[in-house]
Amino acid sequence: MASSRNLSRFWEWGRKIICVGRNYAEHPKELKNEVPTEPVLFLKSPSAYVREGAPILLPYYTNNLHHEVELGVVIGKGGTNIPQSNAMDHVEGYALCLDMTARDIQDQCKKKGLPWTLAKAFNTSCPVSDFIPKETIQDPHNVKIWLKVNDNLRQEGHTSSMIFSIPFLISYISRIITLEEGDLILTGTPKGVAAVQENDEMVAGIDDIISMKFQVKKQTQ
Ligand SMILES: O=C([O-])CC(=O)C(=O)O
Numbered sequence: 085m086a087s088s089r090n091l092s093r094f095w096e097w098g099r100k101i102i103c104v105g106r107n108y109a110e111h112p113k114e115l116k117n118e119v120p121t122e123p124v125l126f127l128k129s130p131s132a133y134v135r136e137g138a139p140i141l142l143p144y145y146t147n148n149l150h151h152e153v154e155l156g157v158v159i160g161k162g163g164t165n166i167p168q169s170n171a172m173d174h175v176e177g178y179a180l181c182l183d184m185t186a187r188d189i190q191d192q193c194k195k196k197g198l199p200w201t202l203a204k205a206f207n208t209s210c211p212v213s214d215f216i217p218k219e220t221i222q223d224p225h226n227v228k229i230w231l232k233v234n235d236n237l238r239q240e241g242h243t244s245s246m247i248f249s250i251p252f253l254i255s256y257i258s259r260i261i262t263l264e265e266g267d268l269i270l271t272g273t274p275k276g277v278a279a280v281q282e283n284d285e286m287v288a289g290i291d292d293i294i295s296m297k298f299q300v301k302k303q304t305q
């Protein structure tokens with residue numbers, strides 16, 4: 085569905101980043117978390133966006149920054165209580181995303197029953213690729229997402245393994261949080277998450293449709 089404004093630079097709109105956790109069964113298993121029966125949701129701040137050419141900054145309070153490669157869905161037409169049957173009409177396109185996660189902080193938050201904000205929503209925690217128009221990906225549940233660190237393959241997953249489909253997620257989320265033009269939904273990561281260090285180089289892609297490269301840098305105070 086065509087939007088009234090150009091979404092090709094959706095990250096400049098300052099809209100919501102809604103993240104789905106544990107959406108590939110193998111990932112909660114590797115972290116010894118339960119495989120969910122309902123989507124796990126959390127948010128990132130729009131200041132989490134970072135684009136190729138700028139570094140991903142290691143937050144000063146973590147010793148275990150993890151990469152999570154994910155397919156992002158860019159919302160073109162907003163809505164509340166969107167039925168699954170026409171959920172895909174609300175999609176403008178896609179983006180490859182990383183859900184950078186301070187895993188040590190997330191573990192502490194889980195133990196204390198605290199929210200994940202420090203672990204998930206810090207500045208530069210959401211690197212994004214160029215916008216991918218909807219027509220470029222015929223079936224978003226039939227692509228491979230992958231990530232290499234310093235040329236070593238760390239993550240490779242097929243979106244057919246998602247527990248909750250994109251139409252289901254759009255419908256589910258929109259009953260809780262109204263979706264707006266320019267919002268981004270991160271659909272969860274496959275297995276293989278692991279730590280990155282200062283100066284590591286990450287290259288990630290969706291099949292051979294798109295790829296992006298980011299370097300990790302220490303935050304300078
Ligand atoms: O941090 C986690 O384990 C949850 C998450 O974001 C994911 O599964 O993509």
Ligand SMILES: [Mg+2]
Binds near residue numbers: 103104105106183273
């Ligand atoms: Mg994630």
